[in-house]
Amino acid sequence: MQRIAADLMIPGRGDPVADAVVLLDGPTISYAGPAAEAPEAPGAETVRTAVVMPGYDADVLTLDHDPLDDITVLADPEQVRGVWQAGRRVKG
Known part of the structure; x- marks a missing residue:
């Protein structure tokens, strides 16, 4: 499990999300949204970045x-x- 913590996530649809998290289970995105609402991911490696957005x-x-x-x-x-x-x- 990988956890990407971003200052800003700009989704393909919808409004930008500040303080966002993307959880990856292998190549599959299991969660993308506000960090406060992210499910627990014990043992996940965390990567920090400024921005996550499609095509970036x-x-x-x-x-x-x-x-x-x-x-x-x-x-x-x-x-x-x-x-x-x-x-x-x-x-x-």
């Missing part, structure tokens, strides 16, 4: 440890849990 591709890394605490985690492939390039998962 993103390059994202999920890591075992916070690179702000120890930048060397970026140099260790064993610390990388997932990689998305141009909006497609390529590792993890």
Whole structure:
């Protein structure tokens, strides 16, 4: 399970949602909406981004440890849990 936390989600239809969450179960979106209404997702990896919207591709890394605490985690492939390039998962 993956959890994408966004400052702003702009859906294909409807109004923009501030402080949004998208939950992914593999390639399937199981929830997309306000963070306050999101179901629990124990153990989900969380990725933080500014904006989620259709057609907005993103390059994202999920890591075992916070690179702000120890930048060397970026140099260790064993610390990388997932990689998305141009909006497609390529590792993890």
